[in-house]
Amino acid sequence: MVPAIRLSSVTKRFLTPSGGVYTALRDLDMAVEQGEFCSVVGPTGCGKSTTLALISGLERPSEGEVLVSGKPVTGVMDGIGYVFQTDAVFPWKTVLDNVAAGPRYHGISNREAHERARDWIARVGLAGFEDRFPYQLSGGMRKRVALAQSLINGPRILLMDEPFSALDVQTRNLMENELLALWSASPTTVVFVTHDLEEAISLSDRVFVITAGPGTVKSDYKVDLPRPRNVAEIRFQAGFTAIYQEIWNDLRDEVLVSYERQKRSGAA
Amino acid sequence: MSGRSAAARLEMTAPVSAAQEAAKVLNLGARRSRARRRHRLNILVLRVLVAVVGLGSWELGTRTGFIDPFFFGQPSGIAHQLWVWVTDETSLGPLWLQVLVTFEETVGGFAVGSILGVIFGILLGGNKLLAEVFSIYIKAANAIPRVVLGALFAISLGLDIRAKIATASVLVFFVVFFNAFQGVREVDRNLIANARILGADDRRLTTEVIIPSALSWILASLHISFGLALVGAVVGELFGATAGVGELIYYSEANFNTNGVFAGMVLLAAMALLAEALITSLENRLVRWRPPALGSEIQI
Numbered sequence: 269m270v271p272a273i274r275l276s277s278v279t280k281r282f283l284t285p286s287g288g289v290y291t292a293l294r295d296l297d298m299a300v301e302q303g304e305f306c307s308v309v310g311p312t313g314c315g316k317s318t319t320l321a322l323i324s325g326l327e328r329p330s331e332g333e334v335l336v337s338g339k340p341v342t343g344v345m346d347g348i349g350y351v352f353q354t355d356a357v358f359p360w361k362t363v364l365d366n367v368a369a370g371p372r373y374h375g376i377s378n379r380e381a382h383e384r385a386r387d388w389i390a391r392v393g394l395a396g397f398e399d400r401f402p403y404q405l406s407g408g409m410r411k412r413v414a415l416a417q418s419l420i421n422g423p424r425i426l427l428m429d430e431p432f433s434a435l436d437v438q439t440r441n442l443m444e445n446e447l448l449a450l451w452s453a454s455p456t457t458v459v460f461v462t463h464d465l466e467e468a469i470s471l472s473d474r475v476f477v478i479t480a481g482p483g484t485v486k487s488d489y490k491v492d493l494p495r496p497r498n499v500a501e502i503r504f505q506a507g508f509t510a511i512y513q514e515i516w517n518d519l520r521d522e523v524l525v526s527y528e529r530q531k532r533s534g535a536a
Numbered sequence: 537m538s539g540r541s542a543a544a545r546l547e548m549t550a551p552v553s554a555a556q557e558a559a560k561v562l563n564l565g566a567r568r569s570r571a572r573r574r575h576r577l578n579i580l581v582l583r584v585l586v587a588v589v590g591l592g593s594w595e596l597g598t599r600t601g602f603i604d605p606f607f608f609g610q611p612s613g614i615a616h617q618l619w620v621w622v623t624d625e626t627s628l629g630p631l632w633l634q635v636l637v638t639f640e641e642t643v644g645g646f647a648v649g650s651i652l653g654v655i656f657g658i659l660l661g662g663n664k665l666l667a668e669v670f671s672i673y674i675k676a677a678n679a680i681p682r683v684v685l686g687a688l689f690a691i692s693l694g695l696d697i698r699a700k701i702a703t704a705s706v707l708v709f710f711v712v713f714f715n716a717f718q719g720v721r722e723v724d725r726n727l728i729a730n731a732r733i734l735g736a737d738d739r740r741l742t743t744e745v746i747i748p749s750a751l752s753w754i755l756a757s758l759h760i761s762f763g764l765a766l767v768g769a770v771v772g773e774l775f776g777a778t779a780g781v782g783e784l785i786y787y788s789e790a791n792f793n794t795n796g797v798f799a800g801m802v803l804l805a806a807m808a809l810l811a812e813a814l815i816t817s818l819e820n821r822l823v824r825w826r827p828p829a830l831g832s833e834i835q836i
Contacts, residue, residue: 358730
């Protein structure tokens with residue numbers, strides 16, 4: 269079977285404002301199977317978000333190739349959902365119009381888009397909040413809007429960039445469980461970027477560890493914990509600690525490297 | 537999943553018996569309207585107080601001889617002048633006609649200037665090449681004291697309303713342009729990325745993300761630019777006119793009628809305040825999605 273996502277020897281460089289070159293990713297290889305839920309962990313600044321931007325087509329690789337369902341990515345394509353780290357719901361649209369945006373951009377009539385949006389709003393637990401503006405919602409509710417906004421388009425691939433990092437632990441666990449429920453009910457492939465190893469293991473089938481920048485895949489781990497999972501309780505399971513320890517051994521060195529570098533550049 | 541999830545329930549407040557809740561809400565409603573009324577009354581009283589103190593000391597100054605009313609006017613004289621204008625007529629004809637003429641010039645200039653400003657601002661804000669090419673010319677044009685263009689327009693467009701509209705619109709254009717330009721530049725990159733991922737084409741991106749996002753900047757500039765349009769219209773009348781509040785002011789000035797000059801200014805101020813109120817209500821309608829400004833809540 270063709271992997272849902274394949275990045276082969278991908279390098280991404282940026283020009284810095286001071287005229288230098290910053291290499292975010294170097295020779296990154298990565299393949300994600302259809303329907304897989306995988307997480308990408310790594311120290312800050314290792315290019316995790318850049319990886320998602322490349323898969324989405326928002327950014328192009330400097331070298332190497334990005335394939336989605338076997339086809340090279342040449343720009344933003346249909347069938348991809350993206351939940352951003354910061355709030356990206358439209359502040360001037362109501363919850364209903366925010367969720368209906370995707371279908372409307374695809375030329376679906378206002379009425380049908382609204383109908384589908386209502387359905388999705390109910391599915392993410394926001395029924396009754398259709399007419400609110402984002403500023404009237406809590407952070408967790410805004411994330412639900414963002415999730416519904418992405419999922420209404422029926423994406424084959426859902427990219428998530430630390431979507432829950434700004435939420436409190438309880439809300440976060442609820443959202444993670446709901447994400448798993450929504451994911452298991454659909455054939456979607458998920459790439460979930462996080463700096464939280466526990467979150468990565470609880471959610472995923474596979475965890476990629478990225479090295480300190482320039483990022484490349486250091487190792488990947490299968491997570492064989494049974495599903496359906498409850499993320500609030502999964503860490504009490506026997507296998508969890510073992511796999512956490514294994515991945516953490518790998519990740520720790522990278523985190524230390526990145527930390528040392530930050531300290532040095534801060535001191536310089 | 538169906539219906540409301542556990543999380544949504546968590547995010548709502550604990551249940552209270554329905555009757556209790558209804559009584560509380562009613563009570564709260566009454567308290568709220570009372571607090572709001574009291575707040576408004578306080579503001580009104582303070583405003584009147586400022587006017588009484590300001591105008592009172594001016595009047596007192598002229599009566600006691602500290603201030604020469606010939607040069608500096610006198611509130612009672614200004615009020616009398618306004619009364620004469622309203623009940624009888626001005627030296628240029630009926631007062632309403634003067635106000636109407638200036639209002640037309642101002643609104644015309646305001647409309648032309650702000651529409652062009654918005655169009656060019658969005659065009660240049662969204663196109664890096666255009667912005668880099670034209671920015672130097674726009675900065676240069678902005679540095680010219682633009683009221684002198686009024687003289688040019690009086691020659692090229694004649695003494696009718698077009699010259700005044702042109703003068704006013706030139707003043708308005710730059711303010712609105714720079715705001716629209718900046719507004720487009722400041723659009724959150726994340727929102728643009730999100731819209732593109734969701735499937736928006738370039739046209740949708742402009743109408744659904746860039747314009748709404750720049751709108752608060754544009755609307756903020758409209759407050760200032762109506763005042764500028766008024767300046768443009770009045771300056772335009774200076775370069776030659778047969779009617780208008782500005783013309784009325786020059787006529788009074790030429791006759792050493794200081795109170796007439798002040799009375800004209802009162803009329804202009806009233807027009808500006810009226811327009812300000814209209815723009816504010818437009819703004820409130822268009823940017824309903826913005827959280828209330830800090831400190832605008834009344835605590836109860």
